[in-house]
Amino acid sequence: MSKTHVTTTINGEPMEFLTDASSSLLDVLRGPLGLTGTKEGCGTGDCGACSVTVDGRLMCSCLMLAVEAEGKSIGTIEGMAQGGQLHPLQQKFLEMAALQCGICTPGVLISARALLEKNPDPTEEEVRFGLAGNLCRCTGYDKIVRAVLETAADMREAAR
């Protein structure tokens, strides 16, 4: 089977890969590209563990073909911290114990960042609906929601 050559950008870096037509973006991220921070929980777009951004838009990478990454800019958890400096959401999750096993955490963080970029001042209900596509079985969501709300408040304060 011949492979398709894809030129894309991942976490701001130019990237090229060869892929089967049937491979998902998730398969390529976790396989040949070695970016295993993006997790596979279901493969059907129901758990959000594989969340990435594509040109800034939140996507389940298990539902997107790898060839569709051509010319796009992909953001994964590996690119969330900048030069060793954690993103405020990452720092707040640690401070507020907003993770237990941590398997959903990369997807939750990517979703939460996408939410705050669109809505820097969300209500609790907006956070809950914004993260409704990310299953977490450990935390009961309480500390996740609080961490996102507190980060949003900190980021608004910092932006003044």
Added chain:
Amino acid sequence: MNEMSNKWIGARTIRPDGADKVTGRATYSADNTMPGMIWGKMLRSPHAHARIRSIDTSKAEALPGVKAVVTAKDVVDFPLDKSVMLGIQDMRWMCRNVMAREKALFHGHPVAAVAAVSEEVAAAACALIEVDYEVLPHAIEIEDAIKPDAPILHEWNQFEGKPSNITGTMVLKAGDVEKGFAEADLVVERTFTTRPVHQGYIEPHACTVSHAADGRVTIWSSSQGQFMVRAMTSLLTGIPQSNIRAIPAEIGGGFGAKTIVYLEPVAVLLSRKSGRPVKIVMTRDEVQRATGPAPGSLMTVKIGAKKDGTLVAAQGTFYLQAGGLPGSPLRGPVGCSFAAYAIPNVLSTGYDVVSNRSKVAAYRAPGAPHGAFATESVLDEIAEKLGLDPLDMRVRNSAKPGDKAIYGPNFGDVTFVETIDAIRKHPHYKAPLDKNPRPGVKRGRGVASGFWYNAGGESSVQVNITEDGNVVVTTGHPDVGGSRASIANVVAELIGIEHSHVNVIIGDTQTIGFSNLTGGSRVTFASAMVATASCEKVIGQLKDRAAKIWKIDAEAVKWEDGMALPAGDNAGKFPPLSLKELAAKANEMGGPIGTQVQLNTTGADPGFATHCVDVEVDVDLGIVRVLRYTAAQDVGRALHPGYVEGQIQGGVVQGIGWALSEEYLYDRNGKVDNATFLDYRMPVCSDVPMIEPIMLEIPNSKHPQGVRGVGEAPIVPPLAAIANAVHDALGIRFTALPMSPPKVTERLEQG
């Protein structure tokens, strides 16, 4: 010990494994690769119940790219007539669960496995394996499996002299229930059902293994016990434990279900046959079909009370759905349902029922939520009929210290009343509730309590002082929810150094001493106890070194704030020696500083919890929404409050899913119809409110820091608490779970 300062115990520190987990660097079971690795895939039964007449693997083996095929013939057989136990698991069932032997017992049961150069080739090879099945009638539900003419799963099993699907019983007794019921002013008897629910961890089972040419095996997988992985793999492959190194990957949720193996022994056999490292990753579909849910149940509970609410007799009959192979957690409902109450006459009976579903695995307080759903619902009805406050009635009947527990021992501390009082005094319980807020909507409030045994058991902890005077702690327990953070707090406190200078890691089977499973709410209890003993030994070594340097008796040295100080008559005679200074002199003063302590820990007193919940029911759509939830529990001592709260909040939300939305759907052929996260409906963020935990810190006197197990008790009360709240809202008592929209509308239409 450094009781005075208490700088770290109880502090909300940042967990040692945290940065890796928020940046995607933590490596879970599916994240590993090995050089030359190939891929394994299971062929699974398409039938719910079938005899396997023969398996022909020749076409699969001939497919280019296929490197090995294994079937039950390759797995060590444990004959049916002799039980071989590993912990609570019977290897006769484990060997048949990892690979079907005489029969396929459920849709999804593995019958063969292939290793090939890619997942696609492995899947294609599976399709080429020819299995000659004799399809048999199946039984899915308990009621169908215990009918007189039910299809029998295991012909060798007899119950009351006849072939049966009842494969085990458990009975606990106190007093004389007939006499007790005769003395009662009110007797309430109800029958309840709950559906099997999956633990729902987001990380599917996966492993990477290497069987080297010299017979040495490396297993990389996530589990709730690397020693369990090693022992089970050894038993099922015949490879000695000394040759199996089981490395614990980060675990993406387990909740009990990763206390057994599914893939590792099969991957080892494939690796041995192929001579290549093998990786197997389950799909979500495979996880939902073929890994252990918690059992479904059919239960009858009868309780007798005096007019003043004093309970005089209780009888429970609990049928649990084991799945295709025996092993329901009978001690959950049989032992826990009435344990918190001082009832003079009790008869509690459990039956283990096999049926054609995936074999059950442990799930958070195994079996206890089922029994509490029945018992706490009946208690609610009794309180209502007697016109008593349901919490007052529970206080009146609480077990007392020294009482003989129904499951055997005499209680030490009993902190049940404290959890009830915490709810009674909480603003939530006192807040007015508008029961008819708008047309088509009803609201109600419910309470319920729960009990879990907790556990001690074997743990090993190493504490090593590094040459630069910092601390590395190695434990043998996979960390499912922050145990490393708790142990770091304890060790920083005891040694008297900054928390950031303590690193806690989890050893593999060949680098740390035996440590039992992460389960039973035991790890923080046991490993804090053993870490404390390790720290005491290390502090002893440090004091010895200081004494040698000062040329005084070791008894004349004290350890404070990370420094050795001369004490007593010698006080002030020498400048203090810091951990750093002592570490730097370690080699010249006697060698490395460090120790490993291994203990079989005891003294894990039981856990009690009382919950209060407000619900809102949409009477047109049948949707039950949880509006407010408060959960009180005696946690002994919260070493890291953030992760203790997290255990309570997470357990409650799992309970909410169990009560309101989670169930398996089977088609007429006995196949699972909803093996996806879309259709198997676990709570999402927008389904639930904040969960308010009330942590009561009543120290466990048998633990150096006062710890009690925390993780399991929180899932025990929610099913009944929510059902009691729905009753308060609608006046309808739900005795069947889940209270999902179709079931609620059906009951409402019945009136």
